[in-house]
Amino acid sequence: MEELLKKMHSWMTAYMNRFVTDDEVVMQGIRIKMIHTGYVTTISRELAQHLQLSLHDVQLAEIMGLFHDVGRFRQYSIYKTFNDAQSEDHADLGLKVLAEEMPYLQELSSEDAELVRFAIQNHNKKEIAPTEDKRQLVFARLLRDADKLDIYRVLSPYLTPDGVDRAPKFIKADASQQISPDFVRDFAAGRQADYHKLRTHGDRKLIRLMWVYDVNYSWTLRKMVERGYIDLIIKYLPEQDGLEKGLQRLRNYIEQKCAAKDRVTL
Ligand SMILES: [Fe+2]
Structure with a gap:
Protein backbone atom coordinates (compact mmCIF):
# COMPACT_ATOMS: atom_id res chain seq x y z
CA MET A 1 0.00 0.00 0.00
CA GLU A 2 2.89 2.39 0.78
CA GLU A 3 4.14 1.93 -2.81
CA LEU A 4 0.69 2.41 -4.27
CA LEU A 5 0.24 5.63 -2.30
CA LYS A 6 3.50 6.95 -3.71
CA LYS A 7 2.37 6.20 -7.26
CA MET A 8 -0.95 7.92 -6.62
CA HIS A 9 0.76 11.02 -5.26
CA SER A 10 3.08 11.20 -8.27
CA TRP A 11 0.17 10.74 -10.65
CA MET A 12 -1.83 13.52 -8.96
CA THR A 13 1.13 15.93 -8.97
CA ALA A 14 1.75 15.31 -12.67
CA TYR A 15 -1.98 15.58 -13.43
CA MET A 16 -2.34 18.93 -11.65
CA ASN A 17 0.77 20.26 -13.36
CA ARG A 18 -0.85 19.65 -16.74
CA PHE A 19 -3.16 22.57 -15.93
CA VAL A 20 -0.39 25.07 -15.19
CA THR A 21 -0.59 27.97 -17.65
CA ASP A 22 0.86 31.44 -18.29
CA ASP A 23 -2.57 32.95 -17.78
CA GLU A 24 -2.29 34.46 -14.30
CA VAL A 25 -6.07 34.70 -13.83
CA VAL A 26 -6.52 30.99 -14.54
CA MET A 27 -3.50 30.17 -12.37
CA GLN A 28 -5.13 31.87 -9.36
CA GLY A 29 -7.83 29.24 -9.43
CA ILE A 30 -5.56 26.31 -10.25
CA ARG A 31 -3.09 27.22 -7.49
CA ILE A 32 -5.85 27.45 -4.89
CA LYS A 33 -7.02 23.93 -5.79
CA MET A 34 -3.49 22.52 -5.79
CA ILE A 35 -2.83 23.85 -2.29
CA HIS A 36 -6.30 22.82 -1.11
CA THR A 37 -5.59 19.27 -2.34
CA GLY A 38 -2.43 19.13 -0.23
CA TYR A 39 -4.14 20.32 2.92
CA VAL A 40 -7.20 18.10 2.58
CA THR A 41 -4.92 15.09 2.07
CA THR A 42 -3.08 15.87 5.32
CA ILE A 43 -6.23 16.67 7.28
CA SER A 44 -7.92 13.44 6.12
CA ARG A 45 -4.96 11.46 7.45
CA GLU A 46 -4.95 13.35 10.75
CA LEU A 47 -8.65 12.88 11.29
CA ALA A 48 -8.43 9.18 10.46
CA GLN A 49 -5.62 8.84 12.99
CA HIS A 50 -7.61 10.73 15.58
CA LEU A 51 -10.48 8.31 15.02
CA GLN A 52 -7.98 5.49 15.65
CA LEU A 53 -8.60 3.83 12.32
CA SER A 54 -6.22 1.08 11.20
CA LEU A 55 -3.12 1.98 9.17
CA HIS A 56 -4.85 0.66 6.05
CA ASP A 57 -7.86 2.88 6.68
CA VAL A 58 -5.67 5.92 7.39
CA GLN A 59 -4.12 5.33 3.98
CA LEU A 60 -7.56 5.06 2.37
CA ALA A 61 -8.48 8.39 3.95
CA GLU A 62 -5.31 9.88 2.49
CA ILE A 63 -6.26 8.62 -1.00
CA MET A 64 -9.72 10.19 -0.66
CA GLY A 65 -8.25 13.54 0.34
CA LEU A 66 -5.75 13.40 -2.50
CA PHE A 67 -8.33 12.78 -5.21
CA HIS A 68 -11.42 14.48 -3.77
CA ASP A 69 -11.14 17.56 -6.01
CA VAL A 70 -9.47 15.99 -9.05
CA GLY A 71 -12.55 17.05 -11.03
CA ARG A 72 -11.88 20.73 -10.28
CA PHE A 73 -9.05 20.89 -12.81
CA ARG A 74 -11.01 19.62 -15.78
CA GLN A 75 -14.00 21.69 -14.63
CA TYR A 76 -11.95 24.89 -14.62
CA SER A 77 -10.23 24.20 -17.90
CA ILE A 78 -13.51 23.50 -19.70
CA TYR A 79 -15.90 25.95 -18.04
CA LYS A 80 -13.56 28.56 -16.47
CA THR A 81 -15.61 28.40 -13.29
CA PHE A 82 -15.72 26.46 -10.02
CA ASN A 83 -19.46 26.98 -9.81
CA ASP A 84 -21.04 23.52 -10.10
CA ALA A 85 -24.47 24.96 -10.89
CA GLN A 86 -23.05 26.83 -13.87
CA SER A 87 -21.00 23.89 -15.12
CA GLU A 88 -21.27 20.36 -13.74
CA ASP A 89 -20.93 18.67 -10.38
CA HIS A 90 -17.18 18.56 -9.74
CA ALA A 91 -17.32 15.40 -7.62
CA ASP A 92 -19.14 13.43 -10.33
CA LEU A 93 -16.71 14.87 -12.84
CA GLY A 94 -13.83 13.77 -10.61
CA LEU A 95 -15.03 10.16 -10.71
CA LYS A 96 -15.06 10.36 -14.50
CA VAL A 97 -11.49 11.68 -14.53
CA LEU A 98 -10.37 8.87 -12.21
CA ALA A 99 -12.07 6.22 -14.32
CA GLU A 100 -10.62 7.57 -17.56
CA GLU A 101 -7.14 8.61 -16.55
CA MET A 102 -6.01 7.24 -13.18
CA PRO A 103 -4.71 3.68 -13.52
CA TYR A 104 -4.17 2.88 -9.84
CA LEU A 105 -7.62 2.73 -8.25
CA GLN A 106 -8.02 -0.81 -9.58
CA GLU A 107 -4.99 -1.88 -7.56
CA LEU A 108 -7.17 -1.49 -4.49
CA SER A 109 -9.65 -4.22 -3.59
CA SER A 110 -12.98 -3.57 -5.30
CA GLU A 111 -14.51 -2.81 -1.91
CA ASP A 112 -11.85 -0.21 -1.06
CA ALA A 113 -12.09 1.36 -4.53
CA GLU A 114 -15.86 1.65 -4.10
CA LEU A 115 -15.33 3.23 -0.67
CA VAL A 116 -13.02 5.86 -2.19
CA ARG A 117 -15.51 6.58 -4.97
CA PHE A 118 -18.43 6.86 -2.56
CA ALA A 119 -16.62 9.34 -0.31
CA ILE A 120 -15.48 11.48 -3.23
CA GLN A 121 -18.89 11.49 -4.87
CA ASN A 122 -20.55 12.55 -1.64
CA HIS A 123 -17.99 15.09 -0.43
CA ASN A 124 -19.84 18.08 -1.87
CA LYS A 125 -23.47 17.00 -1.94
CA LYS A 126 -26.09 18.58 0.28
CA GLU A 127 -26.31 15.30 2.16
CA ILE A 128 -24.54 11.96 2.04
CA ALA A 129 -26.53 9.50 -0.07
CA PRO A 130 -28.36 6.93 2.07
CA THR A 131 -26.23 3.84 2.63
CA GLU A 132 -26.43 0.73 4.76
CA ASP A 133 -22.66 0.41 4.69
CA LYS A 134 -21.12 1.72 7.89
CA ARG A 135 -17.64 2.14 6.43
CA GLN A 136 -19.01 4.21 3.56
CA LEU A 137 -20.67 6.52 6.04
CA VAL A 138 -17.63 6.91 8.29
CA PHE A 139 -15.32 7.77 5.38
CA ALA A 140 -17.81 10.05 3.63
CA ARG A 141 -18.21 11.98 6.89
CA LEU A 142 -14.47 12.16 7.34
CA LEU A 143 -13.83 13.58 3.87
CA ARG A 144 -16.62 16.15 4.15
CA ASP A 145 -15.13 17.35 7.44
CA ALA A 146 -11.58 17.56 6.08
CA ASP A 147 -12.80 19.51 3.06
CA LYS A 148 -14.83 22.00 5.11
CA LEU A 149 -12.00 22.61 7.57
CA ASP A 150 -9.70 23.59 4.74
CA ILE A 151 -12.28 25.66 2.87
CA TYR A 152 -12.51 27.82 5.99
CA ARG A 153 -8.76 28.42 5.63
CA VAL A 154 -9.16 29.29 1.94
CA LEU A 155 -12.00 31.74 2.58
CA SER A 156 -10.64 33.47 5.68
CA PRO A 157 -8.70 36.22 3.86
CA TYR A 158 -11.83 37.24 1.97
CA LEU A 159 -14.15 37.73 4.92
CA THR A 160 -13.23 41.32 5.73
CA PRO A 161 -15.36 44.04 4.09
CA ASP A 162 -12.59 44.88 1.59
CA GLY A 163 -11.97 41.17 1.05
CA VAL A 164 -14.84 40.99 -1.38
CA ASP A 165 -12.95 43.19 -3.80
CA ARG A 166 -9.73 41.25 -3.52
CA ALA A 167 -11.43 37.88 -3.91
CA PRO A 168 -10.84 35.93 -7.12
CA LYS A 169 -13.80 36.00 -9.46
CA PHE A 170 -15.04 32.59 -8.44
CA ILE A 171 -15.48 33.55 -4.79
CA LYS A 172 -17.23 36.83 -5.54
FE1 LIG B 1 -14.64 19.59 -3.65
Whole structure:
Protein backbone atom coordinates (compact mmCIF):
# COMPACT_ATOMS: atom_id res chain seq x y z
CA MET A 1 0.00 0.00 0.00
CA GLU A 2 2.89 2.39 0.78
CA GLU A 3 4.14 1.93 -2.81
CA LEU A 4 0.69 2.41 -4.27
CA LEU A 5 0.24 5.63 -2.30
CA LYS A 6 3.50 6.95 -3.71
CA LYS A 7 2.37 6.20 -7.26
CA MET A 8 -0.95 7.92 -6.62
CA HIS A 9 0.76 11.02 -5.26
CA SER A 10 3.08 11.20 -8.27
CA TRP A 11 0.17 10.74 -10.65
CA MET A 12 -1.83 13.52 -8.96
CA THR A 13 1.13 15.93 -8.97
CA ALA A 14 1.75 15.31 -12.67
CA TYR A 15 -1.98 15.58 -13.43
CA MET A 16 -2.34 18.93 -11.65
CA ASN A 17 0.77 20.26 -13.36
CA ARG A 18 -0.85 19.65 -16.74
CA PHE A 19 -3.16 22.57 -15.93
CA VAL A 20 -0.39 25.07 -15.19
CA THR A 21 -0.59 27.97 -17.65
CA ASP A 22 0.86 31.44 -18.29
CA ASP A 23 -2.57 32.95 -17.78
CA GLU A 24 -2.29 34.46 -14.30
CA VAL A 25 -6.07 34.70 -13.83
CA VAL A 26 -6.52 30.99 -14.54
CA MET A 27 -3.50 30.17 -12.37
CA GLN A 28 -5.13 31.87 -9.36
CA GLY A 29 -7.83 29.24 -9.43
CA ILE A 30 -5.56 26.31 -10.25
CA ARG A 31 -3.09 27.22 -7.49
CA ILE A 32 -5.85 27.45 -4.89
CA LYS A 33 -7.02 23.93 -5.79
CA MET A 34 -3.49 22.52 -5.79
CA ILE A 35 -2.83 23.85 -2.29
CA HIS A 36 -6.30 22.82 -1.11
CA THR A 37 -5.59 19.27 -2.34
CA GLY A 38 -2.43 19.13 -0.23
CA TYR A 39 -4.14 20.32 2.92
CA VAL A 40 -7.20 18.10 2.58
CA THR A 41 -4.92 15.09 2.07
CA THR A 42 -3.08 15.87 5.32
CA ILE A 43 -6.23 16.67 7.28
CA SER A 44 -7.92 13.44 6.12
CA ARG A 45 -4.96 11.46 7.45
CA GLU A 46 -4.95 13.35 10.75
CA LEU A 47 -8.65 12.88 11.29
CA ALA A 48 -8.43 9.18 10.46
CA GLN A 49 -5.62 8.84 12.99
CA HIS A 50 -7.61 10.73 15.58
CA LEU A 51 -10.48 8.31 15.02
CA GLN A 52 -7.98 5.49 15.65
CA LEU A 53 -8.60 3.83 12.32
CA SER A 54 -6.22 1.08 11.20
CA LEU A 55 -3.12 1.98 9.17
CA HIS A 56 -4.85 0.66 6.05
CA ASP A 57 -7.86 2.88 6.68
CA VAL A 58 -5.67 5.92 7.39
CA GLN A 59 -4.12 5.33 3.98
CA LEU A 60 -7.56 5.06 2.37
CA ALA A 61 -8.48 8.39 3.95
CA GLU A 62 -5.31 9.88 2.49
CA ILE A 63 -6.26 8.62 -1.00
CA MET A 64 -9.72 10.19 -0.66
CA GLY A 65 -8.25 13.54 0.34
CA LEU A 66 -5.75 13.40 -2.50
CA PHE A 67 -8.33 12.78 -5.21
CA HIS A 68 -11.42 14.48 -3.77
CA ASP A 69 -11.14 17.56 -6.01
CA VAL A 70 -9.47 15.99 -9.05
CA GLY A 71 -12.55 17.05 -11.03
CA ARG A 72 -11.88 20.73 -10.28
CA PHE A 73 -9.05 20.89 -12.81
CA ARG A 74 -11.01 19.62 -15.78
CA GLN A 75 -14.00 21.69 -14.63
CA TYR A 76 -11.95 24.89 -14.62
CA SER A 77 -10.23 24.20 -17.90
CA ILE A 78 -13.51 23.50 -19.70
CA TYR A 79 -15.90 25.95 -18.04
CA LYS A 80 -13.56 28.56 -16.47
CA THR A 81 -15.61 28.40 -13.29
CA PHE A 82 -15.72 26.46 -10.02
CA ASN A 83 -19.46 26.98 -9.81
CA ASP A 84 -21.04 23.52 -10.10
CA ALA A 85 -24.47 24.96 -10.89
CA GLN A 86 -23.05 26.83 -13.87
CA SER A 87 -21.00 23.89 -15.12
CA GLU A 88 -21.27 20.36 -13.74
CA ASP A 89 -20.93 18.67 -10.38
CA HIS A 90 -17.18 18.56 -9.74
CA ALA A 91 -17.32 15.40 -7.62
CA ASP A 92 -19.14 13.43 -10.33
CA LEU A 93 -16.71 14.87 -12.84
CA GLY A 94 -13.83 13.77 -10.61
CA LEU A 95 -15.03 10.16 -10.71
CA LYS A 96 -15.06 10.36 -14.50
CA VAL A 97 -11.49 11.68 -14.53
CA LEU A 98 -10.37 8.87 -12.21
CA ALA A 99 -12.07 6.22 -14.32
CA GLU A 100 -10.62 7.57 -17.56
CA GLU A 101 -7.14 8.61 -16.55
CA MET A 102 -6.01 7.24 -13.18
CA PRO A 103 -4.71 3.68 -13.52
CA TYR A 104 -4.17 2.88 -9.84
CA LEU A 105 -7.62 2.73 -8.25
CA GLN A 106 -8.02 -0.81 -9.58
CA GLU A 107 -4.99 -1.88 -7.56
CA LEU A 108 -7.17 -1.49 -4.49
CA SER A 109 -9.65 -4.22 -3.59
CA SER A 110 -12.98 -3.57 -5.30
CA GLU A 111 -14.51 -2.81 -1.91
CA ASP A 112 -11.85 -0.21 -1.06
CA ALA A 113 -12.09 1.36 -4.53
CA GLU A 114 -15.86 1.65 -4.10
CA LEU A 115 -15.33 3.23 -0.67
CA VAL A 116 -13.02 5.86 -2.19
CA ARG A 117 -15.51 6.58 -4.97
CA PHE A 118 -18.43 6.86 -2.56
CA ALA A 119 -16.62 9.34 -0.31
CA ILE A 120 -15.48 11.48 -3.23
CA GLN A 121 -18.89 11.49 -4.87
CA ASN A 122 -20.55 12.55 -1.64
CA HIS A 123 -17.99 15.09 -0.43
CA ASN A 124 -19.84 18.08 -1.87
CA LYS A 125 -23.47 17.00 -1.94
CA LYS A 126 -26.09 18.58 0.28
CA GLU A 127 -26.31 15.30 2.16
CA ILE A 128 -24.54 11.96 2.04
CA ALA A 129 -26.53 9.50 -0.07
CA PRO A 130 -28.36 6.93 2.07
CA THR A 131 -26.23 3.84 2.63
CA GLU A 132 -26.43 0.73 4.76
CA ASP A 133 -22.66 0.41 4.69
CA LYS A 134 -21.12 1.72 7.89
CA ARG A 135 -17.64 2.14 6.43
CA GLN A 136 -19.01 4.21 3.56
CA LEU A 137 -20.67 6.52 6.04
CA VAL A 138 -17.63 6.91 8.29
CA PHE A 139 -15.32 7.77 5.38
CA ALA A 140 -17.81 10.05 3.63
CA ARG A 141 -18.21 11.98 6.89
CA LEU A 142 -14.47 12.16 7.34
CA LEU A 143 -13.83 13.58 3.87
CA ARG A 144 -16.62 16.15 4.15
CA ASP A 145 -15.13 17.35 7.44
CA ALA A 146 -11.58 17.56 6.08
CA ASP A 147 -12.80 19.51 3.06
CA LYS A 148 -14.83 22.00 5.11
CA LEU A 149 -12.00 22.61 7.57
CA ASP A 150 -9.70 23.59 4.74
CA ILE A 151 -12.28 25.66 2.87
CA TYR A 152 -12.51 27.82 5.99
CA ARG A 153 -8.76 28.42 5.63
CA VAL A 154 -9.16 29.29 1.94
CA LEU A 155 -12.00 31.74 2.58
CA SER A 156 -10.64 33.47 5.68
CA PRO A 157 -8.70 36.22 3.86
CA TYR A 158 -11.83 37.24 1.97
CA LEU A 159 -14.15 37.73 4.92
CA THR A 160 -13.23 41.32 5.73
CA PRO A 161 -15.36 44.04 4.09
CA ASP A 162 -12.59 44.88 1.59
CA GLY A 163 -11.97 41.17 1.05
CA VAL A 164 -14.84 40.99 -1.38
CA ASP A 165 -12.95 43.19 -3.80
CA ARG A 166 -9.73 41.25 -3.52
CA ALA A 167 -11.43 37.88 -3.91
CA PRO A 168 -10.84 35.93 -7.12
CA LYS A 169 -13.80 36.00 -9.46
CA PHE A 170 -15.04 32.59 -8.44
CA ILE A 171 -15.48 33.55 -4.79
CA LYS A 172 -17.23 36.83 -5.54
CA ALA A 173 -20.94 37.30 -5.10
CA ASP A 174 -23.06 40.42 -5.08
CA ALA A 175 -20.92 42.80 -3.03
CA SER A 176 -23.66 43.62 -0.53
CA GLN A 177 -22.76 42.73 3.04
CA GLN A 178 -26.43 42.60 4.06
CA ILE A 179 -27.98 39.20 4.65
CA SER A 180 -31.30 38.37 3.02
CA PRO A 181 -34.19 38.24 5.54
CA ASP A 182 -35.13 34.63 4.77
CA PHE A 183 -31.56 33.56 5.50
CA VAL A 184 -31.61 35.33 8.86
CA ARG A 185 -34.90 33.56 9.66
CA ASP A 186 -33.51 30.15 8.73
CA PHE A 187 -30.41 30.80 10.82
CA ALA A 188 -32.45 31.78 13.88
CA ALA A 189 -34.59 28.67 13.49
CA GLY A 190 -31.53 26.45 13.09
CA ARG A 191 -32.68 25.42 9.61
CA GLN A 192 -30.35 24.80 6.71
CA ALA A 193 -30.75 27.74 4.30
CA ASP A 194 -31.50 27.12 0.65
CA TYR A 195 -28.19 27.57 -1.21
CA HIS A 196 -29.92 28.35 -4.46
CA LYS A 197 -31.37 31.53 -2.98
CA LEU A 198 -27.93 32.91 -2.14
CA ARG A 199 -27.88 36.50 -3.31
CA THR A 200 -25.28 38.52 -1.41
CA HIS A 201 -21.81 38.26 0.07
CA GLY A 202 -23.51 38.40 3.47
CA ASP A 203 -25.66 35.38 2.56
CA ARG A 204 -22.54 33.49 1.61
CA LYS A 205 -20.92 34.17 4.97
CA LEU A 206 -24.00 33.00 6.82
CA ILE A 207 -24.12 29.80 4.79
CA ARG A 208 -20.46 29.13 5.63
CA LEU A 209 -21.29 29.66 9.28
CA MET A 210 -24.19 27.23 9.07
CA TRP A 211 -21.81 24.57 7.85
CA VAL A 212 -21.03 24.18 11.54
CA TYR A 213 -24.28 22.22 11.85
CA ASP A 214 -23.07 19.86 9.15
CA VAL A 215 -19.69 19.04 10.75
CA ASN A 216 -19.60 15.37 11.67
CA TYR A 217 -16.75 14.89 14.12
CA SER A 218 -16.07 17.06 17.16
CA TRP A 219 -12.33 16.98 16.29
CA THR A 220 -13.08 18.98 13.15
CA LEU A 221 -15.22 21.55 14.91
CA ARG A 222 -12.59 22.01 17.62
CA LYS A 223 -9.97 22.73 14.92
CA MET A 224 -12.31 25.25 13.29
CA VAL A 225 -12.76 27.01 16.61
CA GLU A 226 -9.05 26.84 17.61
CA ARG A 227 -7.97 28.27 14.28
CA GLY A 228 -10.34 31.20 14.72
CA TYR A 229 -12.34 30.53 11.56
CA ILE A 230 -15.73 30.70 13.27
CA ASP A 231 -14.99 33.89 15.22
CA LEU A 232 -13.69 35.52 12.07
CA ILE A 233 -16.91 34.91 10.18
CA ILE A 234 -18.99 36.13 13.12
CA LYS A 235 -16.80 39.22 13.52
CA TYR A 236 -17.50 40.34 9.97
CA LEU A 237 -21.22 39.63 9.89
CA PRO A 238 -23.26 42.81 9.43
CA GLU A 239 -25.30 44.20 12.32
CA GLN A 240 -28.77 42.96 11.56
CA ASP A 241 -31.97 42.36 13.51
CA GLY A 242 -32.59 38.73 14.29
CA LEU A 243 -29.00 37.57 13.83
CA GLU A 244 -28.23 37.39 17.54
CA LYS A 245 -30.83 34.68 18.09
CA GLY A 246 -29.18 32.46 15.50
CA LEU A 247 -25.73 33.19 16.91
CA GLN A 248 -26.80 32.20 20.41
CA ARG A 249 -28.18 28.94 19.10
CA LEU A 250 -24.95 28.35 17.18
CA ARG A 251 -22.72 29.07 20.20
CA ASN A 252 -24.69 26.60 22.34
CA TYR A 253 -24.41 23.98 19.64
CA ILE A 254 -20.66 24.49 19.26
CA GLU A 255 -20.09 24.22 22.99
CA GLN A 256 -21.98 20.92 23.19
CA LYS A 257 -20.49 19.41 20.06
CA CYS A 258 -16.91 20.29 21.00
CA ALA A 259 -17.35 18.64 24.39
CA ALA A 260 -18.50 15.38 22.79
CA LYS A 261 -16.11 12.50 22.21
CA ASP A 262 -15.63 11.04 18.74
CA ARG A 263 -16.18 7.33 18.63
CA VAL A 264 -16.42 5.19 15.54
CA THR A 265 -16.64 1.43 15.37
CA LEU A 266 -15.73 -0.27 12.14
FE1 LIG B 1 -14.64 19.59 -3.65
